[in-house]
Amino acid sequence: xxxxxxxxxxxxxxxxDSHTLSRYLExxxxxxxxxxxxxxxxxxxxEVDKASLLGRGGAGFPAGRxxxxxxxxxxxxxxxxxxxxxxxxxxxxxxxxRDPHQVIEGTIIAAYAVGAAQAFIFCRGExxxxxxxxxxxxxxxxxxxALGHRxxxxxxxxxxxxxxxxxxxxxxxxxxxLESLEGKRxxxxxxxxxxxxxxxxxxxxxxxxxxxxxxNLGWIVEHGGEAFAALGQGTSTGTRLFALSGRVERxxxxxxxxxxxxxxxxxxxxxxxxxxxxxxxxxxxxPGGVSAPWFGxxxxxxxxxxxxxxxxxxxxxxxxxxxxxxxxxxxxxAWRITxxxxxxxxxxxxxxxxxxxxxxxxxxxIEGGYGRESDxxxxxxxxxxxxxxxxxxxxxxxxxxxxxxIPSSIASAIKMxxxxxxxxxxxGGCPFGxxx
Amino acid sequence: xxxxxxxxxxxAEATIALYPQKRSALIPLCHLAxxxxxxxxxxxxxxxxxxxxxxxxxxRGTASFYDMLHLEPVGRYVIAICTNxxxxxxGAYDLLEHAExxxxxxxxxxxxDGLFTIEEAECLAGCDNAPCVQVNHRYFGPLDAAGFxxxxxxxxxxxxxxxxxxxxxxxxxxxxxGLEKDGEAAAR
Numbered sequence: 001x002x003x004x005x006x007x008x009x010x011x012x013x014x015x016x017d018s019h020t021l022s023r024y025l026e027x028x029x030x031x032x033x034x035x036x037x038x039x040x041x042x043x044x045x046x047e048v049d050k051a052s053l054l055g056r057g058g059a060g061f062p063a064g065r066x067x068x069x070x071x072x073x074x075x076x077x078x079x080x081x082x083x084x085x086x087x088x089x090x091x092x093x094x095x096x097x098r099d100p101h102q103v104i105e106g107t108i109i110a111a112y113a114v115g116a117a118q119a120f121i122f123c124r125g126e127x128x129x130x131x132x133x134x135x136x137x138x139x140x141x142x143x144x145x146a147l148g149h150r151x152x153x154x155x156x157x158x159x160x161x162x163x164x165x166x167x168x169x170x171x172x173x174x175x176x177x178l179e180s181l182e183g184k185r186x187x188x189x190x191x192x193x194x195x196x197x198x199x200x201x202x203x204x205x206x207x208x209x210x211x212x213x214x215x216n217l218g219w220i221v222e223h224g225g226e227a228f229a230a231l232g233q234g235t236s237t238g239t240r241l242f243a244l245s246g247r248v249e250r251x252x253x254x255x256x257x258x259x260x261x262x263x264x265x266x267x268x269x270x271x272x273x274x275x276x277x278x279x280x281x282x283x284x285x286x287p288g289g290v291s292a293p294w295f296g297x298x299x300x301x302x303x304x305x306x307x308x309x310x311x312x313x314x315x316x317x318x319x320x321x322x323x324x325x326x327x328x329x330x331x332x333x334a335w336r337i338t339x340x341x342x343x344x345x346x347x348x349x350x351x352x353x354x355x356x357x358x359x360x361x362x363x364x365x366i367e368g369g370y371g372r373e374s375d376x377x378x379x380x381x382x383x384x385x386x387x388x389x390x391x392x393x394x395x396x397x398x399x400x401x402x403x404x405x406i407p408s409s410i411a412s413a414i415k416m417x418x419x420x421x422x423x424x425x426x427x428g429g430c431p432f433g434x435x436x
Numbered sequence: 437x438x439x440x441x442x443x444x445x446x447x448a449e450a451t452i453a454l455y456p457q458k459r460s461a462l463i464p465l466c467h468l469a470x471x472x473x474x475x476x477x478x479x480x481x482x483x484x485x486x487x488x489x490x491x492x493x494x495x496r497g498t499a500s501f502y503d504m505l506h507l508e509p510v511g512r513y514v515i516a517i518c519t520n521x522x523x524x525x526x527g528a529y530d531l532l533e534h535a536e537x538x539x540x541x542x543x544x545x546x547x548x549d550g551l552f553t554i555e556e557a558e559c560l561a562g563c564d565n566a567p568c569v570q571v572n573h574r575y576f577g578p579l580d581a582a583g584f585x586x587x588x589x590x591x592x593x594x595x596x597x598x599x600x601x602x603x604x605x606x607x608x609x610x611x612x613x614g615l616e617k618d619g620e621a622a623a624r
Contacts (some may be wrong), residue, residue, distance in 0.1 A: 003602070021537060060545040087520045087559035117457070117617055125504045126516075126560055128573035131607040139612040148616030157617035161454045166463050167503030169558065183462030183488065184502040245522035245563035290521060320563075322521055336524050337496055340558055346501075 002272070004264050005231050005257035008239050013098050017171030019133050021140040024101040030146055034298040036109045037154040039221075044113040047361055048217065050225025052237045056091075058289060058318045060306050063428030067114050067207060069197035077206040078116040079196075080214055081177055082130075083342040085169040086289040087340055091241040094209040094253055096123055096130035100137035100214070104160065109145060109221055111158050114207045120160050121211075122177055125165040132198030134162045158404055169344035173400045174208040176346070176426055183259050187346055188400035212241055218284040219344075228425075230260030236305045240267060246285075246323035249274035261307035263287065263295070266304065267323055280325040284416060288317025290337045293392055293403030294412035313392045329432040334413040335363035340404040352403030355386040359410060366421060369429035376414055383407035439483040439554075448487055453614060458488040466505050470604030475506040493576055504573075506603075507555050511546040511553035514603050516570045517565060518622065519556050522563035526621045531567050532556060534581040539588065553603075570598050 002261035006314035012018040012027050024030070036044045049064035080103070084092035096103055103121065111119045123131050138160055141147045168186045170176045178201050193199045200206020216238065220228050229237045236258035246268060247253045254272050263285060267273040276282055284294045288436060293314040295302075302308055309316045342356035359382055359391050365371050380390070387394035387404040390411050414421060423431050440448060443444040450594075452461040465487065469480035476499055485492040499505040504513055507513075517535055519528040532554075536542050539552050560575070562568035568577030569584070576587055590596045601608065 058518060084561055085559065087558075088522045088561050088563050090561040093561040118615075123563070125502075125606065126570065126573050128606050129575070135607055135609040135611060139609070142613045142616065148613070149619040157616045157619075159454075159617045162466060162611075164467055164506050165459075165502075166466065166499075168501060180463065181460055182457065182594060183459035183490075183498060185498055243563065246525045251522070251566065286521075320523070324525065328525060331551075333521060333524070336519070336521055340520055415595045 001259050001262070001389055002269060003257045003260050005110070005239055007255040008219045009095060009099070009102065009110065009212060009241055010301060011073065012102070012257045013094075017119060017230035017238050018098050019100055019137070019330070021101060021144060022090050024099075028222070029101055029218070030105055032221040033105050033108055033146060034152055036112055036221045041113045041115060044109060044221060047220055047225035048113070051216075051220045051228035052225075052235060053213065053216060053220065054226065054235065054237070054306060055210055056101075056212035056216075056240065057293075058086060060316065063209060066197065066209070069207075073099060075204045075242055076114055076116045076329060078107065078111040078114060078119040079178065079181065079201060079208045080119065080211060081174060081204055081208055082121055082127075082211040083165050083172045083177055084124055084318075085172050085209070085255040086291065086320065087337070088245045088316040089289055090241060090243045090245075091253060092148050093124075093127055093130060094241070095132055095211050095215050095331070096127060099142065102215050102218060103211055103430045104137050104141050107160060108158055109217040110207070110209055112146045112156055114275050116207070117157065118161070118308075120161050120181060120201075122163050122165060122389070123251055125167050125262060131162065131164055131311045132204075138162050138187060154356050155294065161382070167302055168346075169340075170346045170402060173402065176400070177208065178206065182310045185346070185375065187348055188402075190399055207393065232260065232305075234259060234305065235307055240304065240319055242304065243318075243320040244273050244323070245320065247277045247325040247328060248323045249277050256304060259303045259308070262301050263304065263321065264300040266321060267300070273323070276323070276325045280312075280327055283322065283326050283328055284324045284330065285414075286322040286409075288315045288323070290340065291315075291401070291408055292317050293408045296416055310382070311321070327432065329367070329430055330413045330417045330420055330429065331363065331367045331433070334409040335360070335367050337409040338363050341402065349385045349398035349403055351397045352406065355382055355403065356406050358382050359406060363410065367430055368422050369424065369427070371421075373422065373425050373427045374410070375425070376418070380414065383411055393404075437477045438473055438477060440469060440474060440487075442470055446489075448484075449493040449611065450611070452487065452613070456577065456613070458598075459490060462488050462489075462495060463502070466495070466499050467604070469604045471606065472604070474602060474604045476510070477511050486560040509546070510603055511551050512554045512602050513551060513571050513600065514555060516560065516568075516573075517556040518558070518560045518562065518568050521560070522600070526566035527580075528567035531579060531581065531584060535584055538585055540582075546600050552588065554621075571596075571604050573606065593612035
């Protein structure tokens with residue numbers, strides 16, 4: 001069902017100049033921050049608790065609970081994670097480019113709630129325009145009195161630094177991001193401690209929130225947590241920005257009420273995905289970033305709901321949905337995803353570093369027509385060495401979740417399309433030709 | 437090649453002042469050096485090491501981890517063609533093949549005139565415009581073969597000079613204020 005819920009984080013994007021301070025102020029910008037500053041930090045955090053806002057970065061952890069790990073600390077940093085690199089995910093890219101003030105307002109509100117005096121927005125380096133827009137907005141926010149000494153005349157002061165990344169998927173992992181922000185290689189840190197709220201940037205308590213998560217905060221404070229929680233259902237409250245790509249007529253971003261809209265609606269509704277490109281049949285979808293196990297045509301009537309998708313053995317993850325049709329070679333698709341993980345493995349842990357290399361090479365030889373039937377068991381065995389049992393959520397043999405994410409696409413493709421692998425082996429090539 | 441010039445040093449010092457610990461400025465300073473020279477020279481890495489208080493090996497060791505930081509010279513325009521899943525489903529490998537053929541240069545190579553370096557990129561978060569391409573991290577797409585040829589012709593003729601700066605220039609907007617929370621640097 002497509003509801004008529006008004007968009008939240010994309011509500012200004014109809015304007016060409018949505019990134020400017022003048023448009024932001026004209027459309028109610030910084031009202032949420034002004035209101036927040038009349039409340040106590042606990043009251044602000046209380047509204048976010050009431051909203052039941054789930055983190056929008058991929059793990060879906062409740063934002064309010066994350067904050068509760070570190071309120072009123074002596075030194076606390078707030079770091080906003082804008083290193084969006086999960087393949088097929090492009091929502092944070094949109095938000096930093098098109099509504100940077102909304103990101104900054106949310107950052108200030110979050111910093112106020114957790115008692116941080118310095119905040120960083122870690123923006124993916126490849127977002128050159130996004131970095132320019134964020135820096136421009138940051139400069140404007142200082143001049144407007146929304147940042148710096150005694151914000152809007154209150155007792156609260158905050159400095160914000162826009163920090164550029166330099167191209168590494170792994171820096172989306174929050175402890176790798178903090179290492180990178182410290183000027184080091186993006187190596188994820190050994191857990192425990194599990195949360196940077198305990199040991200974060202420079203060893204100090206640090207809260208890390210995603211760009212889309214903080215983009216909701218201005219609205220939540222202004223309208224109240226209950227108004228946000230009234231949207232969606234169960235634990236999936238509010239709206240969410242979904243990124244749709246692959247073989248659909250209308251790839252793009254769609255902000256939808258959580259849980260109510262189904263995968264089928266998103267893919268087929270004329271106002272959303274508009275159906276399969278060229279009118280073909282749907283073969284499989286990736287429901288939440290390439291780390292997620294795949295779904296088939298039978299699972300399309302599931303709601304875009306974090307719990308529901310989780311119970312079905314996958315994840316809503318980063319909110320990006322990739323559609324594959326009957327002209328798509330799933331071997332090639334799974335190979336390309338595996339190649340990505342191989343390239344982006346940081347190299348610290350053997351199962352991930354070596355496993356991704358093996359898997360990529362075996363997948364490549366099957367797609368190239370040089371595979372053997374025994375390769376299927378070899379693939380599954382190597383996958384099992386990275387994430388024993390191939391269950392969901394995956395068991396972990398590595399420092400971070402990159403490794404255990406690698407088997408998802410291969411295990412899904414073999415489980416759902418074993419015959420297609422065998423055709424590659426028997427025919428000595430890809431039945432879809434080079435373009436599959 | 438060059439250490440950081442006077443302008444770059446001034447910007448580097450302003451950047452270092454934004455962070456509680458100097459080393460946090462290491463990556464922003466690498467971008468700054470690339471903006472100056474197009475890539476990270478040995479001299480620039482040594483200079484960055486002096487500025488943030490680490491060894492040149494630590495700068496190199498950090499920089500070599502990141503895809504955007506180039507330790508070897510690249511063309512004026514680095515054309516990153518995404519071939520990850522969403523772009524692949526929209527024909528990215530055909531586009532990459534075309535790019536190599538039309539520029540007469542393979543992935544990782546620079547054309548003889550020093551203008552173009554082709555890279556095969558991982559997802560650039562431009563999947564609604566697949567297949568997408570970045571030139572010096574500015575987006576173009578969706579692109580077919582003819583669109584690619586127009587793009588490279590426009591780059592070569594200088595028609596896109598205002599949109600696409602030379603390789604290494606990331607944000608053309610600089611920070612206008614220092615840290616202000618303690619009320620010290622209220623230089624508005």
